[in-house]
Amino acid sequence: MKKITILLFLSLINNVFSQNGKIYLKIPKFKTGAENTYVYEPPTGLVIENNSKANILYAFDTDYSVDISPLKKSEKGYEFTAKVPDSARTILVVISDLQKIADNNNNKGYIVHLKTQNESELGKTLANEIFIRYYAVNVLKLDLDNKPENLVLEYETLFKKYPDLKNDKSYLSYLYNLENVKKTKLKDETIAFATRCVKKNNENSLVTAYHIYENYGMQTDAAKIKKEVLKRYPNGEMQKTMFIQGFMNHPNKSEAYVLESINTLKTKFKDHSKRSLSFFYGNLAQIYLSKKDLEKAKSIEPYLYNPSNTYNDAAWVLSGGSLKAPGKDLDFAATISKRSLDLLEEKKKENFYPEYQSLYNMYADTYAHILYKQGKYKEAFTYQDSLRKIDGLDSNGKECYLAILEKVKSQGEVKEYIENEINSNNVPPAIFLTKLKEIYVAQNLPLDGYEKFKEKADKSNKAARAKNVLETFGNATATDFxxxxxxxxxxxxxxxxxxxxxxxxxxxxxxxxxxxxxxxxxxxxxxxxxxxxxxxxxxxxxxxxxxxxxxxxxxxxxxxxxxxxxxxxxxxxxxxxxxxxxxxxxxxxxxxxxxxxxxxxxxxxxxxxxxxx
Known part of the structure; x- marks a missing residue:
């Protein structure tokens, strides 16, 4: 017991007091299945705004999320509360206000270990700290070492200290990273791990073994385990997965069917997680929007991960997508497109939202497309021109802007815009050159002037494609298969x-x-x-x-x-x-x-x- 106490103390010292600021559990013992209070002591001299919030990341093999919790002033600095799933072992926290990330611990985040009550639990928690890093880098944009070769070394060091972890699912994460390093499948090691999972003989380990056997085409072994799991755990994870797959494949998802499925998920499988429910409610939202029932769609917004995106997607489909394609129900399309923009603005007011600008660019472009097709050219121009000024137009957006520009500006101004785009070494959509040639012909201008712009545009296009290929693949040689x-x-x-x-x-x-x-x-x-x-x-x-x-x-x-x-x-x-x-x-x-x-x-x-x- 003394040894374990020393391990816990050292872990606490390492994770809390080595950092410039501090985040830790207010009551050292973590309460599973309940709301816990955390203390945040900011770095010395850092001013924390009144509207600041804790962004709390948790991740494990079946789920991840970033929850937001407001900071409240306390004796030692600030406090915030959070309830995480029972499977969570660590949380990683950054502090933000409405304008910025206020404190991300020098771009490393604040890690808090939750389950450290004995040596076995501490080992699993430390393994989860390695696992969560992928999400820290890709979701919270932190600067953490996520290179497979280094993760492998960290796992191997951990396995030496906690050898029982080789029977834990974290070992599968280790094998995955090792495969990336060695550039080959580790079939023997993975199947050996599956065998150990079968011996553990609980639901999670059996399901893990099943997926491994399925992946390696061992259908007989997989079928045997599947039969056993479904018999022993009729309301378990495998049955839930089959239920969700059945829902996905259902050819006619009516409102009644989706609502019944949501009820089944909650009652039979006891799954109230937003990640699971959002998928079902997303289908329900599509049904409501297809019926143009905006009020019902609004009523389920709290259950959707990104309702503004749901509205934008539906509006884009109704707009017809491209400028040439005919749209339908354009008035309703405009209403829900504007709703996507309004919800985005609301979210921006709640917390710092780094994705705001890219999403705004996309949603505003959709709205401008619809306004253009409604004949509301001046309003459409207002949105598209604001995007142009911040370089927020992609290729489709530029096509739309050009079409709107023709409606509200002179031919000379259209010509000037196209030529400026080409002179700026931007890659113009194909329609730009077609339109530029039309203007040259209409104004009886020498075509060799047009040809110079075309030559420059072609060079920019080729250079951009070549650069993209090299950045993506490292070299341009296509891999045989x-x-x-x-x-x-x-x-x-x-x-x-x-x-x-x-x-x-x-x-x-x-x-x-x-x-x-x-x-x-x-x-x-x-x-x-x-x-x-x-x-x-x-x-x-x-x-x-x-x-x-x-x-x-x-x-x-x-x-x-x-x-x-x-x-x-x-x-x-x-x-x-x-x-x-x-x-x-x-x-x-x-x-x-x-x-x-x-x-x-x-x-x-x-x-x-x-x-x-």
């Missing part, structure tokens, strides 16, 4: 050596992927008899391979797409090509070099033509 197609035949990238190749990454659950397919079909048809090949790489499907094959075959057949679909069942190709989101297209030139990576099928044809010259 071999995947099965719809007919079960192996398709290699190297089979198309000497041709221009387009890789289009997609999934059956991805709405934007499907929305891009009509345009992709046009391109497939356009280049059918030329040295161009299209491979539609299905990935990130999280289902059994035979089920994915059936779903994809039915979808492609139903839509009558002439696509060569291949299956990245193990998500290896999508990882090799550094894909962060889908849809993403990658253009590979005749010499096997990557020329472009991104989502721009509107200009894909031009890039293909350029390479075919």
């Amino acid at each position: 071999a995947l099965k197609n719809l007919d079960g035949k192996e398709v290699k990238l190297s089979d198309y050596k000497g041709k221009v190749v387009v890789l289009d990454f997609w999934a059956t659950w991805c709405g934007p992927c499907k929305a891009s397919f009509p345009k992709m079909q046009e391109l497939v048809t356009q280049y059918k008899d030329k040295d161009v090949a299209f491979l539609f790489i299905n990935t990130w499907e999280n289902k059994k391979e035979d089920e994915v094959l059936k779903n994809v075959t039915n979808y492609i057949t139903e839509k009558k797409y002439d696509f060569n679909v291949v299956f990245d069942s193990k998500s290896e190709v999508v990882a090799d090509y550094k894909i962060k989101g889908i849809p993403t297209s990658i253009l590979i030139g005749k010499k096997g070099n990557i020329l472009f990576s991104g989502h721009a099928n509107g200009s894909l044809g031009e890039m293909i033509d350029e390479e075919l010259k």
